[in-house]
Amino acid sequence: MPDVRALLRSSLVWPVVALLALVVLNVVVNPGFLSVRLQDGRLYGSVIDILRNGAPVLLVALGMTLVIATRGIDLSVGAIAAISGAVACVQIAGSNQESAAGTAIVAMTTALAVAVLLGLWNGFLVSVLGIQPIIATLVLMTAGRGLAMLVTDGQITTVTNPTFKLVGAGFFLAVPVAVLVALVVFGATALLTRRTALGMLIEAVGINPEASRLAGVRSRTIIWTVYVFAAFCAGVAGLMIASNTSAADANNAGLWIELDAILAVVIGGTSLAGGRFSLAGTFVGALFIQTLATTIPSIGIPAETNYLFKAVAVIAVCLLQSPQVRSALAARRTTPSRAKAGAPA
Amino acid sequence: MSAGTAAARAETPAARPAPPADSAAGPVVELSGIEIGFPGVKALDGVGLRLMPGEVHALMGENGAGKSTLIKALTGVYAIDAGSIRVDGQEHRFSGPAESQAAGISTVYQEVNLCTNLTVAENMLLGREPRRFGRIHTRAMNRRAAEVLARLGLDVDPTSTLGSHPIAVQQLVAIARAVDVDAKVLVLDEPTSSLDTDEVRVLFDVVRSLRDQGVAVLFVSHFLDQVFELSDRMTVLRNGRFVAEHRTAEITQLELVQEMIGRELEVLERLDRQPADPAAPAAEPVLKVVGLGRSGELEATDLALHEGEVVGVAGLLGSGRTELARLLVGADVADRGEVQVRGRTRPWRSPRQAIDAGVAFSSEDRRAEGVVGDLTVADNMILALQATRGWLRPVPQRTKDELVRRYIEALDIRPADPNALMRNLSGGNQQKVLLARWLITEPRLLVLDEPTRGIDVGAKAQIQQLVAELAADGMAVVFISAELEEVLRLADRVVVMRDRRKVAEQVNDGLEVSDVLRTIAGAGESAVALEVVPDSEEAPRA
Numbered sequence: 001m002p003d004v005r006a007l008l009r010s011s012l013v014w015p016v017v018a019l020l021a022l023v024v025l026n027v028v029v030n031p032g033f034l035s036v037r038l039q040d041g042r043l044y045g046s047v048i049d050i051l052r053n054g055a056p057v058l059l060v061a062l063g064m065t066l067v068i069a070t071r072g073i074d075l076s077v078g079a080i081a082a083i084s085g086a087v088a089c090v091q092i093a094g095s096n097q098e099s100a101a102g103t104a105i106v107a108m109t110t111a112l113a114v115a116v117l118l119g120l121w122n123g124f125l126v127s128v129l130g131i132q133p134i135i136a137t138l139v140l141m142t143a144g145r146g147l148a149m150l151v152t153d154g155q156i157t158t159v160t161n162p163t164f165k166l167v168g169a170g171f172f173l174a175v176p177v178a179v180l181v182a183l184v185v186f187g188a189t190a191l192l193t194r195r196t197a198l199g200m201l202i203e204a205v206g207i208n209p210e211a212s213r214l215a216g217v218r219s220r221t222i223i224w225t226v227y228v229f230a231a232f233c234a235g236v237a238g239l240m241i242a243s244n245t246s247a248a249d250a251n252n253a254g255l256w257i258e259l260d261a262i263l264a265v266v267i268g269g270t271s272l273a274g275g276r277f278s279l280a281g282t283f284v285g286a287l288f289i290q291t292l293a294t295t296i297p298s299i300g301i302p303a304e305t306n307y308l309f310k311a312v313a314v315i316a317v318c319l320l321q322s323p324q325v326r327s328a329l330a331a332r333r334t335t336p337s338r339a340k341a342g343a344p345a
Numbered sequence: 346m347s348a349g350t351a352a353a354r355a356e357t358p359a360a361r362p363a364p365p366a367d368s369a370a371g372p373v374v375e376l377s378g379i380e381i382g383f384p385g386v387k388a389l390d391g392v393g394l395r396l397m398p399g400e401v402h403a404l405m406g407e408n409g410a411g412k413s414t415l416i417k418a419l420t421g422v423y424a425i426d427a428g429s430i431r432v433d434g435q436e437h438r439f440s441g442p443a444e445s446q447a448a449g450i451s452t453v454y455q456e457v458n459l460c461t462n463l464t465v466a467e468n469m470l471l472g473r474e475p476r477r478f479g480r481i482h483t484r485a486m487n488r489r490a491a492e493v494l495a496r497l498g499l500d501v502d503p504t505s506t507l508g509s510h511p512i513a514v515q516q517l518v519a520i521a522r523a524v525d526v527d528a529k530v531l532v533l534d535e536p537t538s539s540l541d542t543d544e545v546r547v548l549f550d551v552v553r554s555l556r557d558q559g560v561a562v563l564f565v566s567h568f569l570d571q572v573f574e575l576s577d578r579m580t581v582l583r584n585g586r587f588v589a590e591h592r593t594a595e596i597t598q599l600e601l602v603q604e605m606i607g608r609e610l611e612v613l614e615r616l617d618r619q620p621a622d623p624a625a626p627a628a629e630p631v632l633k634v635v636g637l638g639r640s641g642e643l644e645a646t647d648l649a650l651h652e653g654e655v656v657g658v659a660g661l662l663g664s665g666r667t668e669l670a671r672l673l674v675g676a677d678v679a680d681r682g683e684v685q686v687r688g689r690t691r692p693w694r695s696p697r698q699a700i701d702a703g704v705a706f707s708s709e710d711r712r713a714e715g716v717v718g719d720l721t722v723a724d725n726m727i728l729a730l731q732a733t734r735g736w737l738r739p740v741p742q743r744t745k746d747e748l749v750r751r752y753i754e755a756l757d758i759r760p761a762d763p764n765a766l767m768r769n770l771s772g773g774n775q776q777k778v779l780l781a782r783w784l785i786t787e788p789r790l791l792v793l794d795e796p797t798r799g800i801d802v803g804a805k806a807q808i809q810q811l812v813a814e815l816a817a818d819g820m821a822v823v824f825i826s827a828e829l830e831e832v833l834r835l836a837d838r839v840v841v842m843r844d845r846r847k848v849a850e851q852v853n854d855g856l857e858v859s860d861v862l863r864t865i866a867g868a869g870e871s872a873v874a875l876e877v878v879p880d881s882e883e884a885p886r887a
């Protein structure tokens with residue numbers, strides 16, 4: 001059965017299995033889980049909700065995937081999402097044509113520009129100054145919410161702008177706009193990394209930075225770019241979150257989204273040690289995280305233990321992916337000790 | 346991948362090694378019928394091996410024959426699919442290196458895998474640090490390490506970080522670590538690949554004294570002279586199969602090579618290099634460095650590299666030959682002197698600037714500075730080319746396939762699978778892929794630091810041939826090797842390094858190894874060195 005073996009070895013199989021298991025669990029608890037209905041030209045249903053609420057996590061996780069592939073990490077994405085939402089809302093609220101489409105477009109462009117600037121900052125710290133990514137982005141993770149507070153003046157800024165509302169809560173051809181946006185960014189990222197040489201170069205830098213440097217890879221530019229991209233994705237996610245609630249909440253918008261994103265990436269099979277990355281894996285991982293978040297209350301687990309449950313589920317998926325466990329499951333030839341960073345001889 | 350006629354021979358009952366006639370005691374290690382398969386490759390197929398106490402046993406075979414895999418079976422890194430491993434007559438199923446260590450097997454793997462950010466002493470005693478009051482007794486540890494290093498004749502500060510030393514010293518530290526444990530069996534996978542004659546001498550002395558104490562030594566090397574000098578018996582593998590077992594005294598080098606490659610070795614015609622005409626009106630050199638240096642690593646050095654010329658660099662370990670190479674290619678940044686490309690001074694602060702100027706560099710440290718393990722062979726090969734094109738212009742799939750196929754064929758890389766993961770290739774085959782990476786960029790100047798490290802006899806001649814051809818086509822080549830014969834065979838000019846400076850530059854009109862050795866040692870320098878380079882006083886100071 002060579003095919004089954006090959007399948008078991010593929011990195012995507014366990015995340016998909018885990019996701020399916022969650023879906024089955026949900027269907028058992030709630031037989032209507034998978035049903036989708038069309039009403040007023042819009043799709044409704046639990047699955048649609050999961051997709052729509054999962055869009056920001058997916059976006060952030062996409063950027064995070066590339067960052068992690070270069071051996072980095074970006075803890076500041078949640079704060080950037082909050083800043084982006086704050087900038088957009090404050091601008092819309094402060095405009096004298098608060099509900100005009102133009103206002104929304106200008107505001108969102110400004111917000112994304114700010115996000116890109118913040119990404120440039122992160123990238124500068126990491127690639128030029130050589131600061132450890134976890135420390136470099138911790139700066140903005142902690143300071144960023146303060147910045148967002150400054151922007152909103154410490155208030156929850158609410159806005160009424162139909163165009164802005166579309167991004168997070170609107171529908172296009174019956175599908176939530178947020179889902180479409182996330183899919184477009186996903187597709188564009190996939191094209192950009194796999195149809196150009198970007199993906200390969202990112203992986204090379206993540207696997208062996210020194211060999212890549214000697215081979216002439218401009219690793220500084222590449223690393224800088226992925227942080228900018230991650231910040232851009234976080235900016236878009238921040239717009240979605242703010243748009244969905246028509247408000248900018250500097251304290252709570254995108255709170256802990258960086259952790260969800262990192263989990264999604266890891267569940268999707270991209271190693272935190274950098275190197276080979278899988279966008280498809282991240283996609284499945286993000287869906288898993290979001291489905292889990294909706295499953296927990298629906299099967300009657302008290303909200304207080306939410307995080308505990310999540311942790312258990314995540315550990316289970318990660319275990320399934322660990323080479324040791326998988327070799328035991330699939331009866332592979334190598335003993336665990338062959339791990340890449342094996343102990344010295 | 347052709348098994349050929351000899352494979353048929355390997356399938357006969359002779360596949361079981363006959364016990365050596367002169368063994369009084371039984372073998373300390375007995376492997377029989379070992380099979381290991383990886384997805385798509387049968388790396389070992391019914392291989393046997395017997396190690397007697399108090400012998401040095403060479404394991405011979407081409408690149409990819411399965412030597413390292415067999416060693417990893419013995420040391421528990423790989424689980425075996427079939428066969429048996431007996432140590433002291435007792436059957437073992439190792440499920441990890443720790444167990445094989447506990448059974449008395451001490452190993453130095455082909456790729457140095459120590460922790461470069463720990464000190465030399467910490468690396469040597471990792472896992473068995475001397476303790477006092479439950480805490481690591483650092484002073485005792487350093488003292489112990491210093492003793493062992495002294496025994497190996499190594500002048501290395503035990504408290505320095507391992508990563509600050511060249512790969513050869515790291516290799517010696519790995520060996521020191523292995524010989525420091527009381528082992529019944531010592532396994533050395535290409536321990537001498539980056540060592541100079543002197544270090545090899547010292548290592549061999551240590552190995553011999555261990556052997557005389559009754560230790561069984563298993564030894565892999567592509568240097569036939571060393572094998573014949575050191576070993577008592579040998580086992581030959583080909584394509585993952587057992588071919589033969591011999592007493593070293595009863596076989597000639599030629600016969601051995603035939604067994605390894607499974608056919609008659611074509612007589613390797615002596616490389617008849619037409620030396621680049623030194624009298625030719627000096628055209629603009631491809632690359633010229635004036636007073637290039639870096640404090641603590643290389644004193645100010647002048648060197649001009651011309652089209653079609655092979656410049657050999659000779660010198661002992663730590664003489665500055667690698668440092669020179671790294672400054673030439675922008676891998677390190679010089680703090681004095683300048684670099685001229687075709688007469689124009691150029692900024693030279695990164696490998697990328699050098700690559701853009703047509704300079705390619707194959708590093709001596711294949712694992713840390715060359716191999717991108719989790720990418721495929723194809724991606725590894727085109728990495729440098731892709732980098733120069735930038736990410737927006739991927740090498741078209743057809744060009745890529747074509748280039749990769751051409752070089753896999755030209756360098757006889759096995760497995761001949763462009764999609765194999767680089768880290769699954771044998772050491773010698775990885776080295777070939779890295780060579781291909783640079784040849785694909787069609788450089789004007791090719792700087793090769795130990796390009797034939799870990800490459801088998803046949804392939805080595807092939808690579809030397811290739812270098813000669815490239816030079817004939819107008820490429821400038823800098824060829825650095827610890828093996829002087831190889832340098833002299835190829836070079837038109839030889840640069841001799843000592844104490845981190847260039848001490849001589851000699852035209853190779855029939856230079857002998859002994860001539861160069863004398864210059865390296867510094868004896869009769871004035872008599873031998875044709876052009877002693879002015880001392881660094883003249884060089885511009887930073």
Ligand SMILES: Nc1ncnc2c1ncn2[C@@H]1O[C@H](COP(=O)(O)OP(=O)(O)OP(=O)(O)O)[C@@H](O)[C@H]1O
Pocket residue numbers: 383384386387388406407408409410411412413414415455759760768769770771772773774799801
């Ligand atoms: N982890 C692995 N996965 C897949 N194939 C492997 C793996 N390790 C080794 N191989 C294959 O097994 C064969 C034997 O490799 P091995 O490293 O034992 O060769 P070797 O005799 O040590 O060669 P060299 O002289 O080049 O070091 C090669 O074809 C190699 O590609």
Ligand SMILES: [Mg+2]
Pocket residue numbers: 412413414455534771772773
């Ligand atoms: Mg090997």
